[in-house]
Amino acid sequence: MPFLTQAARPSTRLALHLFKPTTIRSLAAMSMSTISDAIKKDHQEIKTYAENIRTATDDDSKVRWQNQFTWELARHSIGEELVVYPAFAKHLGAKGQEMADKDRDEHQSVKDLLYKFQKLSPTDPSFTPTLEAIMADLTEHITGEENDDLPTLEKALEREDSESMAKSFGRTKAFVPSRSHPSAPNKPPFETAVGLMTAPIDHLGDLFRKFPDKTVSPNPSTK
Template identity: 65%
Template sequence: MTLISEAVKHDHRELEDAYNHILSATTADEKQRWQNQFTWELARHSIGEELILYPALEKNLPNGKEMADKDRAEHQIVKELLYKFQALKADDPNFTPTIKSLWTKLCEHIKEEETQDLMALEKTLKQNDSEDMATKFKRTKKFVPTRSHPSAPDKPPFETVVGLMAAPIDRLMDMFRKFPTDTS
């Protein structure tokens, strides 16, 4: 079974991989595919954290509310940058600077989350509770929006309601977007 910290870190590595693919892509089509993949991963990951991880921080840690509020504020900045990035075409001169700026902010957040938040939370959880959270985190990502919606609420239950309304539209539009394949 996977612990919540392992599930979150796994997502972080997938985001890093997509980011590196964006920068190393040699064609506009390949960049666009990886842009879509990065956006899809980050949008789902962020909402998963906001619905599962941050409430657990608030519940289990003495300074958890402050930690969660700080993380939500960092997420808001990242969501706004992602919203801007997801609308760019690969040949736009702002494409690379925007993803680099986004990654810089995201990377700071990831480092802090992995070295502080997740470690502190795991110390308070029993193994089976952490595993249950990881399962909920993974399951939640199947039902949330796949694009950034920075004006949406970031705290349950409102985020859940807005997410459930936006998710079908995002998923429908994803059917018309290109994503990386084994051959691209």
């Protein structure tokens, strides 16, 4: 990304992961999908990770899926705020700005809960209730996006513009923070600036966190 300074770049190990062949193929595949396809794919993965936390039979597995869930949800939320929500305003005018403002408010609630959840141990009594609170808010948000917001946006876009936005969304997610920072600005350009300062710290921490086996994660060599 041209706006990254030397100081803001992730570690070499992380950079190699981001641009390894499997990641490049994933971005290439996303470029052939619409922005709605890309968003819905993320939504399904987030739901799957939450269910994997619920059904994990030991604390180690719960922690791994907790980290995967946090990693995906944090990146997805910021990717939408940087790429998708500005497109609402650009292509849909005042109605689109209302949609973007509503979705950002919903994201803020999820970010606040995720910030708490990402630090909890599975043995904490609030672990499961916090996860369920996140998913309750998120389910309502996802329903509104998939049934109303995204179809409205797609009607205003040419197919190639939607595909280009999906590609931009995927690339953006590779460089944003991977943990929740609810006090950070949620609108560009300030969100972009804060994200570029915060992301390398999050990505470095990811190298030392446990993630599930055979999942796309920042530290696949950590088992």
